[in-house]
Amino acid sequence: MDIRNEYRLFVDGNQVESVTGGRLSIVNPSTETELTTVAAGDSRDVDRAVAAARETLADWRSRPPAERAELLADVADRIRAARTELANLETLDTGKPRSQALADVDGCARAFEYYAGIADKIHGDSIPLGEEYVDYTVREPLGVTAQIIPWNYPIGIFGRSVAPALAAGNTAVVKPAEEAPLSSVRVAEIAADAGLPNGVLNVVPGRGDEAGAALSSHPDVDGVSFTGSVETGRQVGKAAMEHLAHVHLELGGKSPLVVFGDADLDAAIESAVAGLFTSNAGQICSGASRLLVHEDVHDAVVEQLAARVESLTVGPGMDDPDVGPLISADQLDRVASYVDAGRREYGAPLIGGVPDWTGYFVEPTIFDDVDHDSRLAQEEIFGPVLVVTTFADETEAIELTNDVDYGLVAGVFTEDLRRAHRFARDVHAGQIYVNEWFVGGIETPFGGYDNSGVGREKGLSAIENYTQKKNVGININR
Numbered sequence: 496m497d498i499r500n501e502y503r504l505f506v507d508g509n510q511v512e513s514v515t516g517g518r519l520s521i522v523n524p525s526t527e528t529e530l531t532t533v534a535a536g537d538s539r540d541v542d543r544a545v546a547a548a549r550e551t552l553a554d555w556r557s558r559p560p561a562e563r564a565e566l567l568a569d570v571a572d573r574i575r576a577a578r579t580e581l582a583n584l585e586t587l588d589t590g591k592p593r594s595q596a597l598a599d600v601d602g603c604a605r606a607f608e609y610y611a612g613i614a615d616k617i618h619g620d621s622i623p624l625g626e627e628y629v630d631y632t633v634r635e636p637l638g639v640t641a642q643i644i645p646w647n648y649p650i651g652i653f654g655r656s657v658a659p660a661l662a663a664g665n666t667a668v669v670k671p672a673e674e675a676p677l678s679s680v681r682v683a684e685i686a687a688d689a690g691l692p693n694g695v696l697n698v699v700p701g702r703g704d705e706a707g708a709a710l711s712s713h714p715d716v717d718g719v720s721f722t723g724s725v726e727t728g729r730q731v732g733k734a735a736m737e738h739l740a741h742v743h744l745e746l747g748g749k750s751p752l753v754v755f756g757d758a759d760l761d762a763a764i765e766s767a768v769a770g771l772f773t774s775n776a777g778q779i780c781s782g783a784s785r786l787l788v789h790e791d792v793h794d795a796v797v798e799q800l801a802a803r804v805e806s807l808t809v810g811p812g813m814d815d816p817d818v819g820p821l822i823s824a825d826q827l828d829r830v831a832s833y834v835d836a837g838r839r840e841y842g843a844p845l846i847g848g849v850p851d852w853t854g855y856f857v858e859p860t861i862f863d864d865v866d867h868d869s870r871l872a873q874e875e876i877f878g879p880v881l882v883v884t885t886f887a888d889e890t891e892a893i894e895l896t897n898d899v900d901y902g903l904v905a906g907v908f909t910e911d912l913r914r915a916h917r918f919a920r921d922v923h924a925g926q927i928y929v930n931e932w933f934v935g936g937i938e939t940p941f942g943g944y945d946n947s948g949v950g951r952e953k954g955l956s957a958i959e960n961y962t963q964k965k966n967v968g969i970n971i972n973r
């Protein structure tokens with residue numbers, strides 16, 4: 496298998512040990528056995544990485560954008576060439592089904608390709624002030640940027656966070672999650688093989704409260720991109736603001752898939768399955784974790800959905816089932832506590848539960864007729880647990896959609912285009928899907944309202960995040 500006995504930090508173009516020599520144990524969630532270990536960085540390693548990123552910044556940002564583009568395109572090609580290795584690594588590290596890991600690797604390559612295409616198109620405007628003046632804006636990189644990423648889509652989030660930073664002329668220091676850091680280290684090595692200059696891309700695995708906290712509070716970091724939980728996001732935001740770094744936060748969600756009576760029910764059911772259960776076992780921020788169904792079609796939808804979910808396979812990631820294990824024992828405990836709460840409140844789930852298997856497995860689980868005010872319907876579970884609630888009319892559907900602390904995604908299934916537009920207008924969320932869940936990719940801006948975050952990743956928005964505008968005003972008569 497493509498796993499080394501040990502992994503190191505990647506700093507200034509080299510694999511290095513951490514200053515303390517400490518290591519994190521990396522566990523295969525499908526088997527609960529140790530897979531390998533990775534060097535555990537702390538604040539001194541973060542200092543080294545930030546210094547390397549600072550040292551090389553002037554060279555990197557001053558290179559012709561077309562040269563940066565060519566390098567990033569080569570990184571994309573090399574990620575594709577290493578597709579099998581990277582997908583195996585990601586599957587073993589996270590437990591996710593292998594075909595889903597392959598799609599994530601493709602997503603990472605696509606992010607490098609997409610931002611390679613943008614690197615030489617980042618330009619300002621000229622602003623008319625009258626004959627006496629020439630006025631123009633320039634988009635400049637922020638400088639040294641930090642990317643703090645979670646364990647659920649490590650290689651995908653690495654790509655979407657790092658590629659725009661580098662395309663815009665920033666240098667980067669990545670802090671992957673302690674549970675799943677391996678693909679971040681490998682992609683940095685691959686990028687170095689493509690000729691990325693030393694120090695442009697550094698990776699410091701380590702604990703969140705050590706390496707992560709040191710990075711977000713580092714006075715020489717100019718911009719912080721954080722993807723993770725709301726609680727940590729608040730801490731990271733405060734730490735970054737202490738030294739007035741640019742910060743954007745991609746946080747959690749409790750996103751509803753709303754099915755009206757006139758909808759194509761088969762399409763809605765397929766999206767309900769793909770939007771939660773077969774997307775990393777529901778450990779996905781944009782998961783369709785609430786199903787809001789019009790009362791007229793509730794019975795038909797729930798019956799067909801349960802039959803479809805019953806047919807899903809659950810097993811170790813390398814067997815490529817529909818649903819793999821959760822990431823860790825902690826995550827299993829967390830999700831199991833919601834399943835227990837559901838059982839206490841609503842009795843047995845319609846389908847699913849927590850089996851007593853080796854590996855951190857939760858079966859695809861559905862609780863029907865869940866009270867909208869309950870914890871199950873309000874809190875992010877981050878596992879394969881769907882809660883179903885009915886509504887009577889459009890007004891109630893929109894009220895229920897908006898009445899949570901999050902605003903990441905909302906999807907509506909209806910044949911009525913006017914209703915779909917009203918939904919898009921009235922719903923408080925960063926992404927609206929109509930008649931399909933997960934519409935869009937690296938091209939489309941992604942981010943949240945309310946507790947789901949601040950700022951937008953992906954698309955051209957990510958370039959805005961990673962640049963600042965300078966205005967130059969010139970009197971040409973003096």
Ligand code: NAD
Pocket residue numbers: 643644645646647648670671672673701702703704706707708709711722723724725727728730731745746747748779780875877903943947948
């Ligand atoms: P988390 O917040 O625990 O960890 C995220 C990252 O932050 C990890 O690298 C962690 O080590 C680091 N970290 C932890 N404490 C830190 C601190 N004090 N300072 C700096 N960094 C610290 O989140 P998680 O459990 O890894 O991920 C799950 C959460 O992420 C869910 O809430 C999910 O919705 C969210 N998420 C959001 C998106 C999105 O794009 N909106 C995408 C994926 C995941």
